[in-house]
Amino acid sequence: MTGAGPSEFRMPSLGADMESGTVAEWLVQPGDSIRKGDIIAVIDTDKALIEVESFHTGVVDSLLVSAGERVPVGTPLALVTTAPAPARPSTRERPPAPAGKEHPRPAPGAPEPAPAPPSPPVTSPIVRHLAEQRGLDLASVHGTGPAGRVIRADVERAQARAKASPLARKLARELGVDLARITGTGRTGAIRADDVRAAAVRQGKPREAAVRASARPAAPAAAERPAQERRGEAMRQAIAQAMARSKREIPHYYLATTVDMSAALAWLRQRNRDLPVPQRLLPAALLLKATALAAKEVPRLNGFWIDDAFVPGDAVHLGVAISLKGGGLITPALHAAAGRELGDLMAGLKDLVARSRAGRLRATEMTEATITVTNLGDLGVELVHGIVHPPQVALVGFGKILDRPWAVDGLLGVRPLVTVTLAADHRATDGFTGARFLAVVERLLNHPEEL
Amino acid sequence: MTEGTTTYREAMREAIREAMRRDERVFLMGEDVGAYGGCFAVSLGLLEEFGPERVRDTPLSEAAFVGAGIGAALGGMRPIVEIMTVNFSLLALDQILNNAATLLHMSGGQLNVPLVIRMTTGAGRQLAAQHSHSLEGWYAHIPGLRILAPATVEDARGMLWPALQDPDPVLIFEHGSLYNMSGVARPGPVDITGAALRRSGTDISLIGYGGTMGKALSAADALAGEGIEADVIDLRVLRPLDDATIMESVGRTHRVVIVDEGWRSGSLSAEIGARIVEQAFYQLDAPVARVCTAEVPIPYARHLEEAAIPQVSAIVAATREVLAS
Numbered sequence: 001m002t003g004a005g006p007s008e009f010r011m012p013s014l015g016a017d018m019e020s021g022t023v024a025e026w027l028v029q030p031g032d033s034i035r036k037g038d039i040i041a042v043i044d045t046d047k048a049l050i051e052v053e054s055f056h057t058g059v060v061d062s063l064l065v066s067a068g069e070r071v072p073v074g075t076p077l078a079l080v081t082t083a084p085a086p087a088r089p090s091t092r093e094r095p096p097a098p099a100g101k102e103h104p105r106p107a108p109g110a111p112e113p114a115p116a117p118p119s120p121p122v123t124s125p126i127v128r129h130l131a132e133q134r135g136l137d138l139a140s141v142h143g144t145g146p147a148g149r150v151i152r153a154d155v156e157r158a159q160a161r162a163k164a165s166p167l168a169r170k171l172a173r174e175l176g177v178d179l180a181r182i183t184g185t186g187r188t189g190a191i192r193a194d195d196v197r198a199a200a201v202r203q204g205k206p207r208e209a210a211v212r213a214s215a216r217p218a219a220p221a222a223a224e225r226p227a228q229e230r231r232g233e234a235m236r237q238a239i240a241q242a243m244a245r246s247k248r249e250i251p252h253y254y255l256a257t258t259v260d261m262s263a264a265l266a267w268l269r270q271r272n273r274d275l276p277v278p279q280r281l282l283p284a285a286l287l288l289k290a291t292a293l294a295a296k297e298v299p300r301l302n303g304f305w306i307d308d309a310f311v312p313g314d315a316v317h318l319g320v321a322i323s324l325k326g327g328g329l330i331t332p333a334l335h336a337a338a339g340r341e342l343g344d345l346m347a348g349l350k351d352l353v354a355r356s357r358a359g360r361l362r363a364t365e366m367t368e369a370t371i372t373v374t375n376l377g378d379l380g381v382e383l384v385h386g387i388v389h390p391p392q393v394a395l396v397g398f399g400k401i402l403d404r405p406w407a408v409d410g411l412l413g414v415r416p417l418v419t420v421t422l423a424a425d426h427r428a429t430d431g432f433t434g435a436r437f438l439a440v441v442e443r444l445l446n447h448p449e450e451l
Numbered sequence: 452m453t454e455g456t457t458t459y460r461e462a463m464r465e466a467i468r469e470a471m472r473r474d475e476r477v478f479l480m481g482e483d484v485g486a487y488g489g490c491f492a493v494s495l496g497l498l499e500e501f502g503p504e505r506v507r508d509t510p511l512s513e514a515a516f517v518g519a520g521i522g523a524a525l526g527g528m529r530p531i532v533e534i535m536t537v538n539f540s541l542l543a544l545d546q547i548l549n550n551a552a553t554l555l556h557m558s559g560g561q562l563n564v565p566l567v568i569r570m571t572t573g574a575g576r577q578l579a580a581q582h583s584h585s586l587e588g589w590y591a592h593i594p595g596l597r598i599l600a601p602a603t604v605e606d607a608r609g610m611l612w613p614a615l616q617d618p619d620p621v622l623i624f625e626h627g628s629l630y631n632m633s634g635v636a637r638p639g640p641v642d643i644t645g646a647a648l649r650r651s652g653t654d655i656s657l658i659g660y661g662g663t664m665g666k667a668l669s670a671a672d673a674l675a676g677e678g679i680e681a682d683v684i685d686l687r688v689l690r691p692l693d694d695a696t697i698m699e700s701v702g703r704t705h706r707v708v709i710v711d712e713g714w715r716s717g718s719l720s721a722e723i724g725a726r727i728v729e730q731a732f733y734q735l736d737a738p739v740a741r742v743c744t745a746e747v748p749i750p751y752a753r754h755l756e757e758a759a760i761p762q763v764s765a766i767v768a769a770t771r772e773v774l775a776s
Contacts, residue, residue, distance in 0.1 A: 167705050170733040186737075193705060193736040232759045 006061045006079035012052055013073045014045045014366040017242040017390075021045050022070040023077060025129040032060045034080065040316045041077065042129060045366065047330055048356070049129075052363045058082035066179075067132065122381030123150050126360070130155045133180065164191035175200040196417040235328035246390050250305075251426040254385055257438045259406070259445050261416040262399050267448035283401060284375055285346040287418075289451045291396050292337035292345075295371050296441035300429045301422075301437050302370045310393065310428045315339070318368025319389060320349060322356045330356050331389060333369035342451060377401060377418070386423035393428035394437075397421040418445075455755075460603075460630040462608035463493050467531060469638070470615055471501050474529055477615060480507035481533030490535045491571060491630050494601030517543035517568065519551050521620075524566040529615050534570035536578075537586045538596055538623065551597030551620040559649050563618040567611065573626040573712055574760050580748035583756075585625040585712040587661070588719035591690040597621045598689035599643055602664035604634030606687060609641030617643070624689075626662030626712075646693040648700065653769050656700040657721060658688035659710035663761055670766035676738040679770065689719060697723065700730045705736035708769045710761050715743035737776045740769045 011021050025042040034040055039051040040060070061079035065071055123131075123138055127150055131138045138150055145151035164172070164179050166192045172179045177199045184191035264286050272280040295302040295316045303312040316338040318333040332355075334340075334348050355361055372389050377400035384397025399419040406415035420441055422434045444450055455467070470477045470602030479494060485508040498506040509516035513534055520532035534540045534654075540547070547568070554562045574583035591598045597617060601607045607625070614621040621643075649664065650671050659667040664685050671681035682700045686693065701707055707727060711720035724739040744760040 163735040165705075167734055167736040190776060301654045349727075 004289075006081050007056045007058070008076040008099060009040070009054060009056065009078040009080055011065075011071050011073050011075045011077055012043070012367075013135070014043060014050050014052075014363050015047065015242075017238050017245070018045050018073060020070055020072045023065050023067050023130065024049055026063055026067055027051075027123070027125070028060045030060050030062050034058065034060060039362075042125070045238075046239050048327075048361050048366070049359045050361050050363050050366055054080065056080045056082050061108075122262060124152075126358075127152055127155055161327050163189060165193065167193045168196045171196040171200075177203070209288050211234075235324075235330075239329060242390060243387055246387050250388050250390060252388060252423050253426045253431055253434065254421065254423050254433060255434045255438055256383065256419055256421040257442055258417050258419050259442045261418050261445060264445045264448040265401075265416055279343060281342055281346050284398075284409070286445065286448060286451055287375060287398050288320070288334065288337060288349065288373060289320055289340075289342055289345055290441050290444040291371070291373050292318055292334075292340075293444055293451070294437050295394075297435040297440050298433060298435050303428075304370070304391040305393050305425055305428050306391050308427075313370030316369070317368045317370045319372035319392070321354060321372060321374035322353050324357060330361070331369055331372050332356055332361050332365040333367075335364070335368070355408040371396065373398070384420045384421050386421065388423055388425050393425040394434075395423045396441075397423070421443060455635055456633045456663065457608075457636050458630065459492055459604050459606060459607045459625075459632045459634070462604045462634075462636040463611070463625065463630075464495065464497065465636070465638075466608050466611035467494065468500070470529075470531070470612055471497075471505060472622055473612075474615070476527065476529040477531060477643045478505040478507065478528065479531045479533065480509050480520065482509055482511055482516075482535050484508060484533050489533065491625075491627065493569075493625075493630070494533070513539050513542035514546055518550065519547040520566050520568070521546055521554075521564055524551075524564045524620075525554070525562055526702055531611070531615070532566065532568045534568060536582045536627075537570050537572040538581050538584050540570050540586070546624075547590070547596070547620070548593055550592050555595065555619060555678075564620050565615070565618050566620045567614045567623065568620070569611075569623045569625060571627045572624045573628060574744070574749040574756055575662070577592055577751060577753055577756060578627070579751040583627075583749035584663070585744065587622075587689055588711070588713040588717075588722075590610075590622050590624075591692075591719055591722070593690075595619065596690060597643065599623045600661035600687060601625065602629070602659075602661050602685050602687070604632060604636045606641055608636035608662070609639060613643045615641045624661060628662050629665075632665070643688060646687050646691070646696040647685045648682060648696065649685045649742045650681060650683035652682045652704065654679045654681060654704055655706045655708060656682045656684060656704045657699075657708050657710060657766065657770070658684045658686065658697060658732060660689060662711040663712055664764050666761060667766060669763045670770065673763065673767050674770055677771075681770065681776065685725075686723075692723065692726065694726055694730060697727065698734075701727055702734045705734050706773045707735075708740045708742060708766060708773055710742045710766055712744050712760055714744060714746045715741060718743060737773045740773045742766050742769050751770060 014021065022044040023041055024044040028034055028040045034054050036055060036057045037053050040054045041052045043052050045048045048332060048439050055331050058080045061081045063078050065077045136155060141150045141154050143150035144154055144374060163184060171193050175196060177196050179191055182191050185195050186192050242325040265283065268281055268286060299312050303310055304317055315336045317333040317335050318337040319333055321329060321331050323329055332352050334352060337345060369392065371392055372395045374384055374386055374395060375398040376384050377398055380400055384399060386395035386397045388395050401416050401418045403414050404417045405412055406417060420438055422438055424434045467479055479497065483490050484494045485498040485503060485506045494506060517532055520530040523530045533541065551564045551566055554564055572587055573585050586600060587600060590596055599610050599614060599621060601610050610623060614623060649668060657667040657671060667683050671683050674681050682704050684696060684700055709720040709723050711718050713719055720741045720743055724741065727739055742760065742761045742765045748757050748760055750759055
């Protein structure tokens with residue numbers, strides 16, 4: 001292999017509040033050829049499972065951190081021998097869609113990959129990930145999906161049969177330890193009480209950790225409890241940390257304006273009339289697009305405050321606040337929103353919501369938002385006083401669109417109104433800038449044809 | 452035998468003597484209890500001391516003399532009926548179950564049966580298949596009876612008097628291998644309602660009674676040499692079972708081996724195991740294990756008999772298995 005020598009693939013920072021991450025799954029093995037942009041690992045950030053792309057093209061030389069290990073941001077995870085161009089396509093490219101996909105085998109003459117089980121069953125990445133996490137041999141799991149495919153529920157069911165003593169189960173519940181992640185020391189692999197206690201000690205007394213959590217990052221809260229619950233709790237801690245940092249460091253100023261949505265909604269109705277239902281737009285698409293264009297027009301609000309200086313964003317990547325069903329909040333980025341057509345933006349939003357709730361977001365989506373939008377109108381909220389998500393410098397809030405009395409040209413009428421708010425970092429901008437931003441939002445919503 | 456100690460046999464005899472001295476309603480009857488001094492010599496000398504009215508040899512008819520005992524109890528006496536072995540007691544099972552255990556119910560609470568039946572149980576003495584079984588678990592199945600199994604000299608000495616005070620029938624099972632055991636017996640009654648912790652440990656609960664108690668304690672000694680500390684529970688009362696003591700122990704050790712000289716199927720050990728699962732399931736860190744008698748008639752040949760009944764080595768092995776499982 002001729003190349004520039006091995007490059008390090010490091011634990012990425014998938015959010016300003018991320019200090020460390022867990023390699024949840026390796027999607028490549030030593031010897032695999034990869035291209036820049038290939039998804040090569042799944043990182044658990046406590047907020048979500050994030051698929052991480054390679055920055056290099058080449059061949060995976062070695063994996064330095066094994067799946068399940070938690071390491072600080074910046075820790076080298078793998079060595080990639082970079083090459084000008086791979087002689088063959090990636091053998092491990094995996095689309096984010098969870099549908100089953102045949103494993104392509106490495107091309108003849110490729111470096112010997114680590115031994116793989118013969119004809120691995122057709123499964124989705126999340127199923128493989130779960131199975132690996134739980135030490136299950138997928139070949140031994142009875143599939144109930146289409147064509148006998150092993151689906152997530154099968155893995156969970158199989159896992160439910162894990163041998164553990166009643167006391168171990170009770171202790172695991174009490175200590176918040178995930179039995180699926182414990183290796184039993186009983187003669188037949190049964191998990192016994194001592195195994196649970198040892199796991200609890202390894203994770204540092206989770207009960208106490210939860211109590212102390214306000215002062216600490218989410219990290220010590222444990223690798224060993226039921227994934228969903230653990231993630232929920234860890235996410236709470238991550239949010240707590242980020243928001244506390246925001247309120248501690250960012251001198252916020254708040255502005256609000258009320259926008260008459262008559263023109264926008266009329267335009268939307270007109271447009272939707274000609275579209276099939278799936279392609280129809282919601283008002284949210286207009287609000288997002290208006291925000292994106294306004295941020296482009298007032299770039300001082302679009303970017304980051306880092307090391308006492310403002311760093312403008314390379315484009316407008318809208319961080320969209322998405323509440324998760326299990327509780328918690330995630331703000332993945334709608335990339336380059338200012339330049340996207342409304343329908344595209346709408347589709348992107350739907351995709352983002354779906355993947356956020358499935359816990360399958362991309363690394364870039366987690367890190368690159370340049371300004372955040374939160375829309376609580378659906379819940380009936382009229383006015384949002386946001387908290388800026390560091391290191392961003394602005395957060396735009398939309399309330400519910402309500403029919404209200406409104407004076408227009410000296411006459412009182414009933415108009416659909418929305419209250420748009422801006423919370424911004426006074427270190428980066430002043431109220432004047434913020435006011436200008438809101439004025440642009442209003443102007444755009446009054447001229448929806450510009451969106 | 453050292454100063455102050457006595458044998459299980461003598462303790463039992465002393466208990467009978469004391470009861471007969473304290474309460475003239477008390478009398479002893481059974482096969483060979485008088486002139487012969489008892490088949491296991493428990494009542495040796497009592498005929499001479501108390502006379503044939505109160506120490507009565509009976510015909511070889513368990514149904515008759517147990518029924519007579521029930522009648523005497525109903526008539527206001529406090530009979531002690533001795534049955535030679537539990538195997539023979541089956542001839543009196545009708546009297547014990549259908550009358551002694553049931554009359555209080557059938558009479559709407561009017562008729563108590565203050566009867567004490569003593570009998571020998573268990574194997575280990577080469578008495579073959581008609582004298583050696585452990586059927587106390589069967590009696591422990593019957594509502595209306597209190598079942599006692601003294602495993603120590605002290606219990607042999609102290610259980611009879613409170614048993615006689617019980618207004619309802621009490622069966623006392625004396626394991627044949629214990630009669631020559633010596634120990635200290637304080638005079639005076641002992642509790643007949645609960646189990647006793649004979650040894651305290653943290654790693655395993657060994658549950659036994661009567662004839663298996665000594666084996667369980669020996670096993671505990673052997674295990675201690677391996678660093679395994681055993682709780683040893685002497686059930687003492689087979690009916691009603693002292694669940695609280697069992698569950699308390701299981702709550703500390705989380706592992707159980709039940710030692711029962713009865714056959715495994717449908718045994719007392721099965722009942723105890725089921726109760727542990729019912730009441731202390733979430734305390735269990737390993738499957739409940741049992742050491743029981745092989746499901747064969749007790750053999751006569753010594754090596755076969757030894758192989759058939761619970762032994763120290765089997766208890767130790769079962770414990771190791773539980774700790775490893």
